[in-house]
Amino acid sequence: MAAHRKPQLDVFRQDFGGMDAWTRHRHFIDTYVKYYQKDTPQSRQDAQAKTELDILHENHRFLRSEQDDQDLTWEKRIAKKYYDKLFKEFALVELKYYKDGRIAMRWRTENEVVRGKGQFTCGSLRCDESDGLQDWEVNFGYVEQGEKKNALIKIRLCERCSYKLNYKKTHNRAKSHQEGSSSGTSRRSSHSRSTDNNVDRGDKGDQEQAAVGEEESRAGTRKRSRGDVEDGKEESSKDYRRERSRGSSRRDSEREL
Secondary structure, eight states: OHHHHHHHHHHHHHHHTTOOHHHHHHHHHHHHHHHHOTTSOHHHHSOOOOOHHHHHHHHOOSSOOTTTTSSOOHHHHHHHHHHHTSEEEEEEEEOTTGGGTOOEEEEEOHHHHHHTTTTTSOSBTTOOOOSSOEEEEEEEEEEETTEEEEEEEEEEEOHHHHHHHTHHHHHHHHHHHHHHHHHHHHHHHHHHHHHHHHHHHHHHHHHHHHHHHHHHHHHHHHHHHHHHHHHHHHHHHHHHHHHHHHHHHHHHHHHHO
16 A cells, blocks of 8 residues: 555655645645536636735825725725835836826835935936936826826936926927927918019009000100191191182282283
């Protein structure tokens, strides 16, 4: 019997020798559910035990109020205990997605306060600069448990991270200023074009009026010249009639003599 049990013990040691108590427990439970409780819902089979980190994710609050501290369950007590250990004078900032206007903040832990992170060095999680730090009081808007909230948060950043913090606002302001200047330039150019068109039209009108005046003056000159010719013809015909009448009178007088 002993010889028959020895290979089974070796197999057991090979399978579970490197596991801790919790891993062996989960393995036994999964095996039991898989082979002996086949009618158990799939969601129950795949359910995993919650850790303290999962509880903190569900119950943590960036800023706790008096209502949050009422009727505390053991999960909320764990979250409150962690919240009380945080230092809330200055916050730390995540600026990875600063170009999209998405900025994350969190409070400092005890180790970070001891190292001076966020107070004597830059408050960005990706920067350790200690020179040229600037104080900022930011109106931080965030969504927590489906509710939109706002809070004034103090942070200290270096010059480069300060530029990242205000990148979205500065970029939008420069963009709006550029659009306004371009629209003003287009308006001025259209106004100058219309003015030039009006000037060209005025010059053409003046030229047309001058041409019409010249034509009228030429026509008047022609009329005057024609009138002068007709007047000359009339005077010459009158002179001819006078001379003819004089010649006839002379003939009559000679006949009488």
